[in-house]
Amino acid sequence: MQQPLVLIGHGLWLQMATAIVAKHLQPFGYPCIALELPARVKEPAAVACGPELATLCQMLGLPLQLVLAKAQATFSLGSQYQSGANRWFVPFGHYGLNGSAVEFEQAILQLLQQEPDSKAELFSIAAQAAHQGKFALAPANRPDLAEALSYGMHLQTAEFAACLKHYNQQLGVTFLSSQIVEINYSVQGQISSLQLDNGAAIAVGYCLDCRAEPTADEASRTVQLFSAQDTTVLLQQPYSSVIQTSWGWLVRLPLQQGSHWFSQCTDPAVDLPQIRHELQQLTGQTDWQSYTKQQPTGSQPWQHNHLRFGQAAAALDCPLYNGLTALQYLVIRWLDLLPNQSSCPATALMYNQHWQQYQSEVQDFLHLHQQPLATKTGQAFARLGRVLTTETDAIKAGQWFGLMQGLGLTPELRSMLLANRTETEIQQGLRQIQQQIARLVAAMPSQIDTLNRCLQQLSH
Amino acid sequence: MIEKIRKIIVLGGGSAGWMTAAALGKVLKNQYCQIQVIESEQIGTVGVGEATIPQIMLYNELIGLDENDFMRRTQATFKLGIQFVDWQKQGSSYFHAFGDVGKNMEGLQFYHYWLKMRALGKAAPLDEYTLSSLACLEQRFMRSMDAGNSPLSNIAYAFHFDAGLFAKYLRELAEQWGVQRTEGEVVEVRQLDNGFIRSLRLADGTEHEADFFIDCSGFRGLLIEQTLKTGYEDWSHWLPCDRAIAVPSATTSEPWPFTRATAQRAGWQWRIPLQHRVGNGHVYCSRFMSEDEATAILLKNLDGEALAEPRPIRFVTGKRKQFWNKNCLAVGLAGGFMEPLESTSLHLVQATISKLFSFFPDRNFAQSDIDEFNRQMHFDYDKIRDFLILHYHATERNDSEFWNYCRTMAVPEELTQKIQQFKANGRIFRFNNEMFSDLSWFEVMLGQGITPQGYHPMADLFPEAELAKRLEGIRSVIRKSVDHMPSHQSFIDLNCKAGKVY
Numbered sequence: 001m002q003q004p005l006v007l008i009g010h011g012l013w014l015q016m017a018t019a020i021v022a023k024h025l026q027p028f029g030y031p032c033i034a035l036e037l038p039a040r041v042k043e044p045a046a047v048a049c050g051p052e053l054a055t056l057c058q059m060l061g062l063p064l065q066l067v068l069a070k071a072q073a074t075f076s077l078g079s080q081y082q083s084g085a086n087r088w089f090v091p092f093g094h095y096g097l098n099g100s101a102v103e104f105e106q107a108i109l110q111l112l113q114q115e116p117d118s119k120a121e122l123f124s125i126a127a128q129a130a131h132q133g134k135f136a137l138a139p140a141n142r143p144d145l146a147e148a149l150s151y152g153m154h155l156q157t158a159e160f161a162a163c164l165k166h167y168n169q170q171l172g173v174t175f176l177s178s179q180i181v182e183i184n185y186s187v188q189g190q191i192s193s194l195q196l197d198n199g200a201a202i203a204v205g206y207c208l209d210c211r212a213e214p215t216a217d218e219a220s221r222t223v224q225l226f227s228a229q230d231t232t233v234l235l236q237q238p239y240s241s242v243i244q245t246s247w248g249w250l251v252r253l254p255l256q257q258g259s260h261w262f263s264q265c266t267d268p269a270v271d272l273p274q275i276r277h278e279l280q281q282l283t284g285q286t287d288w289q290s291y292t293k294q295q296p297t298g299s300q301p302w303q304h305n306h307l308r309f310g311q312a313a314a315a316l317d318c319p320l321y322n323g324l325t326a327l328q329y330l331v332i333r334w335l336d337l338l339p340n341q342s343s344c345p346a347t348a349l350m351y352n353q354h355w356q357q358y359q360s361e362v363q364d365f366l367h368l369h370q371q372p373l374a375t376k377t378g379q380a381f382a383r384l385g386r387v388l389t390t391e392t393d394a395i396k397a398g399q400w401f402g403l404m405q406g407l408g409l410t411p412e413l414r415s416m417l418l419a420n421r422t423e424t425e426i427q428q429g430l431r432q433i434q435q436q437i438a439r440l441v442a443a444m445p446s447q448i449d450t451l452n453r454c455l456q457q458l459s460h
Numbered sequence: 461m462i463e464k465i466r467k468i469i470v471l472g473g474g475s476a477g478w479m480t481a482a483a484l485g486k487v488l489k490n491q492y493c494q495i496q497v498i499e500s501e502q503i504g505t506v507g508v509g510e511a512t513i514p515q516i517m518l519y520n521e522l523i524g525l526d527e528n529d530f531m532r533r534t535q536a537t538f539k540l541g542i543q544f545v546d547w548q549k550q551g552s553s554y555f556h557a558f559g560d561v562g563k564n565m566e567g568l569q570f571y572h573y574w575l576k577m578r579a580l581g582k583a584a585p586l587d588e589y590t591l592s593s594l595a596c597l598e599q600r601f602m603r604s605m606d607a608g609n610s611p612l613s614n615i616a617y618a619f620h621f622d623a624g625l626f627a628k629y630l631r632e633l634a635e636q637w638g639v640q641r642t643e644g645e646v647v648e649v650r651q652l653d654n655g656f657i658r659s660l661r662l663a664d665g666t667e668h669e670a671d672f673f674i675d676c677s678g679f680r681g682l683l684i685e686q687t688l689k690t691g692y693e694d695w696s697h698w699l700p701c702d703r704a705i706a707v708p709s710a711t712t713s714e715p716w717p718f719t720r721a722t723a724q725r726a727g728w729q730w731r732i733p734l735q736h737r738v739g740n741g742h743v744y745c746s747r748f749m750s751e752d753e754a755t756a757i758l759l760k761n762l763d764g765e766a767l768a769e770p771r772p773i774r775f776v777t778g779k780r781k782q783f784w785n786k787n788c789l790a791v792g793l794a795g796g797f798m799e800p801l802e803s804t805s806l807h808l809v810q811a812t813i814s815k816l817f818s819f820f821p822d823r824n825f826a827q828s829d830i831d832e833f834n835r836q837m838h839f840d841y842d843k844i845r846d847f848l849i850l851h852y853h854a855t856e857r858n859d860s861e862f863w864n865y866c867r868t869m870a871v872p873e874e875l876t877q878k879i880q881q882f883k884a885n886g887r888i889f890r891f892n893n894e895m896f897s898d899l900s901w902f903e904v905m906l907g908q909g910i911t912p913q914g915y916h917p918m919a920d921l922f923p924e925a926e927l928a929k930r931l932e933g934i935r936s937v938i939r940k941s942v943d944h945m946p947s948h949q950s951f952i953d954l955n956c957k958a959g960k961v962y
Contacts, residue, residue, distance in 0.1 A: 028917045059567075337887050338917060344884035346877035354889070379828050386818055388832060391891040412462055416820040419492045 003205025004031040006194060008181060009310050010039045012047065012157050013210045013327050015164035017309060020331045021208060022171045023060050025338075033202060034168060035194065036177040040213050041293045043157050044227060046253045046260040048076060048240050050325050051092050051150040051396070056332075062167060065458035067153070068451065071160035072256040075135045075238045075447055076152040077126040078399075079251075081406055083244035088119070088406030090242075091126035092150040094398045096433055099147050105401050106415035107426050109385045113410065114423060120405050122434050124398070125149060128441045133236035135447035145440070150396065154240065154253040176202070183207075183306075190304045208307045210327065212314035214296040223295045223318075224270055228261040228285040238447040242320070245278055249369060251319040252283075256451070261285060262319040301330060301355055302348040309334075312355060316362045320369060329358065329394070358392040365395045365403070372407045385411030463823035465493045465671045469660065471646065471683060472676035473499025475623050476792025476809045478630035479519065480674055483813045485637030486523045495638070497631075498660060498668065500645040510732045510739050511539060511719045511803040512618040514558050515895070519810040523633065531956035533629045535735040536621035537715040538601045538948060540592040542802065544907055546723040549856045554907030555718070556802070557592035559616035561899050562934050565922075570934075571902050572916040573927050575886050579915075582928055586906065588935050591615065591942060596718040600945035601952075611941045618803070620719065620732045620739070642668065649687040656787045656825075657683060671823050672787050675794040679775055684783075684790040691781035692796075698849050698871060699777035700862070701727045701799055705755050706741040706771045710764035714949040721801060723855075724757055725749065726862035730800060735958045737767055743799055748862040775799070783837045784830045789816060796841055801851060804844050807895070811840055836893075843894045846875040847901070854879065854908035879910060886912030 005025060007018045014034060022032040057064055067073055078091035096104045108120050121127035125148045129135060138146035169175065178196035186192045193201045214220040234254035241252040247270060250263040261283055265275060272290065279288050301312040309330040317323025333354070337347050364377050372378035377400070380388050387400040418426060445453075470481045481497045488495065520527065530536065541557035548554070562570030570589070577583035587593035591611040595601060604615045635641060644662035652658045659669040675683040684690050696702060715733035722729045727744030742758035755770050779796030783789065790796075791812045798804060819833045853871050857863035881887050882905050888898040919927070946954075 024918070027921050336916075337881075337885070337889065344881055346880035347885065347887065347889070350874075350877050350881060350889045354891070357891070376828065376832065380832055383826050383829055384819060389836060389893050391893060393892070413820060413822055416487055416492070416817050419487060420489050 003203060004033050005206050005208060006033045006035060006202055006204050007208040007210060008035040008037060008194070009210030009212075010037050011043045012161040012164070013212065013310055013313070013324060015161045015168060016324060017208055017210045017327060017331050018168045018173055019060055019062075019164045019171075020056070020328065021335070022168055022173045024335050026171060026173075030205070032168075032171075032173045034173050034175050035181060035196070035202070036175060037181060037211065038179060041291070043161075044225075044260070044262060045157055045229065046154060046255055046262075047157050047160070047322050047324055048152060048154050048251075048253050049322060050152040052325060052328055053153055054151065056328060060167070062163075063458070065454045067155070067160065067163065068256075068454050069458050070163040071153075071155035073153045073155040073160070074235065074254050074256060074451065076154055076240055077130045077135065077149065077238050078402070079240040079242045080130065080237075081242045081244075081403075083407075086406070086408070088402070089121040089124065089127035089130060089239070090402035090406060091121075091124045091130075091398045092152060092396055093124070093126045093148040094396075095120065095124050095401065097125065097144060097148060097436060099144070103415050103417050105387075106385055106418055107421075107430055109405065109411055110414060110418060110423075110426055111430055112405070114427075120402065123430060123437065124402070125437045125440060126151075126398075127402075128437055129444055130237070130239040132441060132444075133238065133446050133448070134441060134444040135238040135450045136444045137450070150398075151238075154255055156255055188304070191306050204305065206305045206307060208309060208331070210310040212296075212310045212317065212323065214294055214311060214314075218299065218311070219297045220294040221266065221297055222268060222292055224265045224272070224275075224290060224292050226261075226263045226265075226275065226279060226288055226290045228279070228283065228288045230259045230261060230283065230285055231257075232259060233257060234259050235448045235451065236446070243282060245275075245282065247275060249320055250279070250282060264318050298359065300352045302334070302351045304348075307334060312359070316359060316366075318366065320366055321362055326358070326362070326394075330355065354392070358394045361390050361392055361394045365400070368403055368407065372404065372409055378404060378407075378409060381405075381411065382409045383412050385413070385415065465821065465823060467494040467496065467670040468672045468674060469668060469670040470495070470497045470674045470676055471499075471660065472678060472792075472794070473497055473627060473631065473641070474676060474678065474792065475627050475630075475806060476794070477674075477676035478627045478634060479806070479809050480676060480791050480813055480816075481639045482523050482630040482634040482637070483519070483817075485634040485639040487817065489637060491638075493671075494640070495634075496640045496642060496668065496670070497634070498642045498644060498646065498662070501643065502645055510623050510734070511542075511620050511730075511800065512806050513803050514616045514618045515807050515810065516618050518814070522814075523630075528956040530629065531619070531621075531952070532958045534619075534621035534625040535737075535958045536619045536956070537733050537735060537952065538717050539618045539620050539719060539803075540596050540601065540615075540717045542719045542721055543596065544721050544723070544851070544904075547721075547728075547851060547855060547857075548907065548909040550859065552907075552909070554903065555587060555590070555593040555596060556900060556903045556907065557587075557590050557596065558618065559592050559614060560590070560611060561586065561903065562589040562931075565930060568916060568918045568921075569898070571899075572886060573919040573922065574931065575912055575915040576919040577924070577927055577931055580924065582924070583931055584935055586903070589931070589938055591938050592617075594938060594942045595945055596716065598942060599714055599716055599948050600942060601717045601948040602945045611938060612944060617717075620715075620734055622734055622736075622739075642666075646682060649683060651687065654786075655688070657687060672789070672821065675788055675790045676792050678793045679797065681780070681790060681794040683788045684780055684785060684794055688785045688788055690785045690790075692776070693778045693781055694776055695778040695798070695845060696776055698845065698869065699799060699852070700745045700747065700865065701743045702774065702776060703746050703751065703754065704741050704743045704773040704775070704799075705751070705758050706739070706773060707758060707762070707769070708737045708767045709740055709762040710767055711736070711738055712764040714947065715952070717948040719803065722761070723857070724761075725860045727754070728801070729758060729761055731763065735952065736960070738763060741800075743801070745862055748860065748865075779838070779841045782830075782834050783812065784833050787821075787825055795837070798841070798845055798848055801848050802844070802896075804848075804895075808840065808844070811895075812837065839893065840895065842872075843891075843896070846872055846878070847896045847904070849875055850879070850901075850904055851908065854905065854910050856909055879905070882912055883910055884913055886915045 182195040313327035648661040726749035732739035852866040
């Protein structure tokens with residue numbers, strides 16, 4: 001019998017981490033205990049998950065239809081950005097129909113320079129489908145399309161958490177709750193047990209800490225959050241909407257019944273009434289909730305047998321990048337390295353180093369939204385039209401490219417690898433792809449039809 | 461404002477120089493800018509890199525190489541991996557084979573369940589689950605065929621070739637693509653006030669100007685070091701070998717489809733089979749062995765008669781502090797050298813060329829682009845360095861001062877962590893862009909005698925009987941697949957036999 005894995009926290013993050021861990025480790029005799037603590041900050045009402053969610057559901061054996069039904073979920077092929085009059089789409093999937101096509105994005109950039117009225121999204125099947133309100137799961141015999149049509153989901157947080165809790169209970173996870181928890185350490189610095197408010201102590205093998213709030217001794221910053229619920233149903237929009245504001249960005253996540261708006265401001269000198277006014281103007285919504293939270297600014301998640309996944313993920317959590325994605329990554333990566341016989345400090349060290357890399361790539365992506373040319377990634381794109389190589393899969397290649405070209409970064413230098421192709425050749429090649437994409441999209445069902453079919457399958 | 465590069469000079473005409481020139485010629489077709497190679501027949505080439513790794517295919521694809529023609533013209537043979545003899549201890553041997561090892565199952569890497577079953581005494585040696593290893597042992601080879609899920613659908617291979625003939629072949633192609641060749645020795649490098657290189661003056665008095673210079677002048681780094689004083693990071697405390705003696709020998713058998721690297725008392729000896737001869741060399745550390753002794757060991761261990769006088773080569777393992785400095789890019793030995801143990805020299809040439817196309821400059825030479833280029837190159841070199849150090853450091857050999865030094869030397873922190881992690885749990889941690897895969901690390905760590913204490917707990921999810929059945933199934937498929945492969949010699953004879961060299 002192994003020492004128990006104890007997961008602590010609350011809400012969706014706790015349930016998601018528990019589901020992943022319990023599914024993988026309970027069969028090996030690791031008992032899993034989920035200790036539910038009260039939330040210090042309310043969870044947002046809706047979340048946007050990236051393409052990793054579908055893989056995860058498959059891994060968990062959680063039917064997609066069930067998630068759609070329980071969490072009032074909709075599909076997302078990416079994000080529709082708006083900055084003033086400028087609109088562009090940032091897909092999860094790659095551009096073109098062949099993910100490994102050499103210099104395809106370079107060809108698009110070259111075309112955009114020749115034809116400024118053209119748009120990169122003409123060459124993204126995800127963008128074309130999204131604009132037409134269409135969505136389909138790629139057929140099993142078209143793995144190429146599966147990548148180009150990578151999709152995430154918008155979900156109701158509390159309902160998805162409840163769905164996962166039910167799943168976890170079925171897996172045999174023990175649920176406990178406590179108002180507070182006290183951590184007892186051994187002389188070696190390991191967590192030996194957790195003390196609950198009723199005086200009970202739980203022995204700990206590993207403690208997976210999903211709490212997002214920073215502890216008093218950890219660096220953090222104050223963040224102002226805004227949210228509003230909108231009753232407008234947007235089933236014709238299989239995507240998130242992202243709108244630029246004077247302080248940052250405003251995000252809208254459509255669900256099956258209504259949608260949710262979120263924004264965040266990190267400027268301490270922010271003029272709250274002015275923000276509320278602008279939010280009302282942009283959205284037509286008057287009932288805006290606002291609250292502050294302390295956001296951790298970075299951490300070393302693996303320390304002895306204490307895995308502070310919640311804080312690490314929370315350091316990245318914002319309307320433009322959901323911390324749940326980071327949390328999932330942290331848990332899965334840890335499972336991949338999980339020692340079976342001995343604790344290995346080198347493993348923890350490498351894990352933490354890798355996490356720094358992941359964090360830095362996400363932060364780079366977020367900084368691009370504020371000051372594209374202040375980032376190395378933005379500068380390289382503006383010079384060469386290339387996305388710098390990344391060491392993790394935190395942000396998909398299509399997202400980097402889509403965002404930067406949409407932000408108006410135009411490369412100064414042309415691709416040398418296309419130097420021996422004439423402009424006509426390049427244009428003809430691109431037009432062929434565009435036509436193929438248009439044909440494929442024309443044959444796709446609408447998101448509404450796909451959703452209905454999925455929900456009907458469940459009821460049968 | 462874009463200020464187009466008008467002319468590029470590639471200095472040096474060895475493998476690196478002509479690989480660079482051919483790629484530039486093919487891609488730019490001499491229409492974008494003028495490309496000139498300056499080389500001197502008076503200055504010999506080192507000729508390292510006769511063995512390659514499968515990434516060479518990317519280069520071949522870039523320049524549209526006809527593989528059979530290239531094989532014939534360079535007296536090439538195929539390569540499915542490297543055999544390491546006597547590295548863990550005298551009498552030991554293992555393969556670092558290209559391509560797949562076994563088959564993963566439901567999210568669990570093959571090597572984890574193989575480790576489990578091996579610990580129980582229920583698994584055969586790793587080679588029996590690895591197509592390339594088994595084909596190496598039986599001297600078989602074929603290219604991939606359309607065979608569904610069979611391992612024959614995915615055969616990873618590289619080449620052994622004569623570096624001199626390779627350079628000559630690429631020169632012909634490059635010249636067809638408009639690259640201009642100038643014979644001459646550089647006697648003076650002229651710089652602009654800002655330190656950028658302006659021109660090269662040759663012994664015949666002619667002066668050659670360009671906007672961009674590619675230094676392929678070898679170890680001396682005529683432009684990157686002697687002119688720009690870029691600096692060199694010396695790694696000889698980690699990779700202590702600093703000499704090599706090379707000699708060709710007569711072929712005595714059908715060519716082996718692998719490179720053999722045999723550890724010696726103060727270094728190691730390579731054997732690279734070509735169609736017309738066998739390339740041999742003894743890489744050693746001069747602190748622990750004299751040139752005479754190294755030569756004697758080399759000659760004593762040849763399979764066939766020596767065909768030339770042994771040729772000494774000196775080097776210092778390490779890398780330039782910047783690969784790209786001002787308007788000069790160092791490619792090949794001018795950029796750094798990590799000895800040929802894993803045949804990475806030509807790969808690094810190709811990686812540099814590939815990055816050059818991604819970061820192709822204009823005459824403004826944006827420093828941010830150069831910095832990022834250098835960052836990526838340092839990453840490549842550092843990761844390969846650690847992999848090479850592993851071979852020397854993870855050994856049980858204690859039969860010489862050299863091996864005692866290597867076994868006990870301090871190694872880079874990241875490598876220490878990797879070894880510890882593997883020892884503890886059989887895990888291999890790597891970043892996306894590391895060149896060597898987890899399988900490569902696994903094969904070498906295991907081959908060097910690092911035995912993991914554990915394996916992934918998921919391997920326990922499957923009953924032993926199921927794992928045993930699975931292993932047996934893989935072994936049987938590999939056996940049948942190898943049986944289907946022709947001999948290496950007959951494949952060459954049928955597809956790419958070279959003419960005789962007299």
